[in-house]
Amino acid sequence: MHKKSLMTCVLLALPGLASAADTQWILDQATLTYHVSHPLHQTEGVSKAAKGKGVCHAGQCDFLIAAPVKSFDSGDSNRDLHMLQATRGAQFPLITLRTRLPEDASAAGTIHADLEIQFAGQTVQYKQVTFQVMTQGTETRISGTIPATLADFKIDPPSLLAMPVKNELPVRVDMTWHPQ
Amino acid sequence: MQQVLARAIAGALPAYEDLAFSPQAQPAPQPGAPSVGDLGFPVDQTQGNPQDQARLNKRSHMLKIHQRLGLITTVPLIATLFTGGLAGGKSTSSTTRDLHATLGSVTAGMYFTTAYFSIFAPRIPGTVSRGPIRLHKTLAWIHGPGMILTPILGAIAFDQKSRGEKVHGIASAHGAVAVVTAAAYGLAIVSVSFKF
Numbered sequence: 009m010h011k012k013s014l015m016t017c018v019l020l021a022l023p024g025l026a027s028a029a030d031t032q033w034i035l036d037q038a039t040l041t042y043h044v045s046h047p048l049h050q051t052e053g054v055s056k057a058a059k060g061k062g063v064c065h066a067g068q069c070d071f072l073i074a075a076p077v078k079s080f081d082s083g084d085s086n087r088d089l090h091m092l093q094a095t096r097g098a099q100f101p102l103i104t105l106r107t108r109l110p111e112d113a114s115a116a117g118t119i120h121a122d123l124e125i126q127f128a129g130q131t132v133q134y135k136q137v138t139f140q141v142m143t144q145g146t147e148t149r150i151s152g153t154i155p156a157t158l159a160d161f162k163i164d165p166p167s168l169l170a171m172p173v174k175n176e177l178p179v180r181v182d183m184t185w186h187p188q
Numbered sequence: 189m190q191q192v193l194a195r196a197i198a199g200a201l202p203a204y205e206d207l208a209f210s211p212q213a214q215p216a217p218q219p220g221a222p223s224v225g226d227l228g229f230p231v232d233q234t235q236g237n238p239q240d241q242a243r244l245n246k247r248s249h250m251l252k253i254h255q256r257l258g259l260i261t262t263v264p265l266i267a268t269l270f271t272g273g274l275a276g277g278k279s280t281s282s283t284t285r286d287l288h289a290t291l292g293s294v295t296a297g298m299y300f301t302t303a304y305f306s307i308f309a310p311r312i313p314g315t316v317s318r319g320p321i322r323l324h325k326t327l328a329w330i331h332g333p334g335m336i337l338t339p340i341l342g343a344i345a346f347d348q349k350s351r352g353e354k355v356h357g358i359a360s361a362h363g364a365v366a367v368v369t370a371a372a373y374g375l376a377i378v379s380v381s382f383k384f
Contacts, residue, residue, distance in 0.1 A: 030220075048382055059229065061222040070221030076233045084319030086251075086380070089312055093248040098240035101233055104224060169259065169381055 031111070032188040033069065035060030036147065040075055040103075041180040042156075046173045053080035053091065062185065064111045073183070074104045077127075094166050095128045103127045105154075117141060123154065128161040139181070146186050154179040247310045254305035258377065261298040268292045269370055272363065276349075285349065292342055299335045299373075303328075320379050327376040334369025341365055 038058035044051045057079035062071040077097030082088055092098060106124045113119045120136040139152035156177045158165050165172035224234060268291040275288040306328075317325060341362035345355045355362070 059227040061226050063220060063222050065220055072222040072224070072227070074224055074227055074229065076229070082319075084321055085315055085317050086321035086324075087319070089244065089315060090248055090251075093241075093244035096241060098244050099236040099238060101236060102224065102229070106221070108221075168255075170256075 031064040031069070033060075033062030033064070033071070033148075033185045034188050035073060036184040036186055038073065038075070038181070038183040040080070041182075042080065043176075043178050043180070044173050045176065046168060047171050048168065051082050051087065053082035053088070055079040055081070058183075060183065060185070067111045069109050069111050069113070071107050071109065072104065074102050076101055077103055090166055094163055095161070097128075100127070100129045113141065115141075115143070119150075125154070125156070127156075128163055130161045132156075132160045148185045149183070150185065151180075151182045154181060243310045243312065247312065250305045250309040254302055254309070257298060257302040257305065261295060261302055262374075262377070264291050264295040264298060265370055265373065268295050269366065272366065276355075281350065285346065289342065289346055292339055296335055296339050303332065323379040324376050327372045327379065330372035331369050331376060334365055334372060338362065338366045338369050 035058065038056065038060065040055045040058055042053045044053075055075045058073055058075035060071065060073035062069045064070075077095055078088075078092055078101065080088065080091065082091065104126045106126075107121045109119060109121060117140065119139050119141055121139060123134045123137055125132050125134065134154060134156075137152060137154055139150050142149045156179050157175045158173075158177050159175055165175065167173070268288060271284055271288040271291055274284040275282065277285070341359050344357075344359035345362045348355050348359055
């Protein structure tokens with residue numbers, strides 16, 4: 009009887025122990041800003057519609073952040089529609105970013121992350137991208153710039169007055185996470 | 189003339205509807221890693237839509253032609269304005285007046301061809317105009333009627349001159365209407381070219 013009770017207690021406790029080993033991170037808010045340079049003007053498009061999740065196991069955390077391509081707002085509806093077309097955003101509506109970080113990375117002031125970004129039907133990897141990490145209470149703020157280019161994602165540079173935009177497409181990332 | 193040109197250019201457009209598309213494929217995540225499905229996006233934000241992409245492609249293509257033709261149209265437009273100053277005089281016929289009328293006709297033809305590619309570019313449902321494009325579209329309500337009115341007034345003025353009369357009545361507004369039209373047209377180009 010005593011053995012049976014002990015076994016039952018262990019079996020009931022196991023799932024709880026297993027889930028306690030996995031920490032999850034939830035993206036509270038994110039601001040993604042792309043920057044495009046044209047000889048006649050500079051343009052920025054901002055999205056605050058990103059969602060993200062991180063799952064930690066055995067000292068490593070896998071993060072996924074995604075944002076709809078059409079959620080970027082540059083302040084000009086015509087430009088946003090052209091951006092959506094040029095980036096094949098109706099065919100590939102999401103931008104996803106995956107990365108794997110050590111679980112203790114949130115304590116560091118600076119991290120270097122290997123990123124895998126899927127956008128415009130292409131998957132591109134960026135190695136050792138620098139991000140600043142700042143933890144306040146339960147919130148961890150991560151910010152940095154992804155050195156993306158149009159060529160990386162096989163996007164034809166849009167042009168205005170027969171002048172194309174520059175190839176560089178830096179994307180500023182500003183995110184706030186909290187552990188669950 | 190513009191209809192023939194419009195048909196010729198439209199015929200050169202690729203048939204985007206025929207292009208093959210595949211839905212957005214997500215790379216296999218690491219075992220235990222979060223997937224897109226975990227993030228809670230509505231299905232319509234994660235599934236690719238080939239029809240929507242084809243519509244966007246066709247729209248962008250037509251608006252590119254609109255942009256190019258619009259820029260090219262500025263050449264005969266400026267030439268028409270220049271020759272307009274020399275189209276007067278007392279003679280019943282004048283080479284400069286004929287040249288001005290010809291350039292005006294070319295300008296009007298190219299203008300309406302340009303407008304065709306904007307007016308008939310596919311609309312994207314749910315899009316509300318924001319930013320400089322609003323001014324660009326608003327100015328069309330000035331230069332559009334102006335481009336209809338200017339050649340009509342010009343034809344009346346031409347007819348009066350040919351009869352040896354001084355330009356009078358409504359035809360005397362030809363020059364003023366042309367200048368306002370050209371100014372609105374130039375501003376429409378500038379509005380989407382520079383950031384204010």
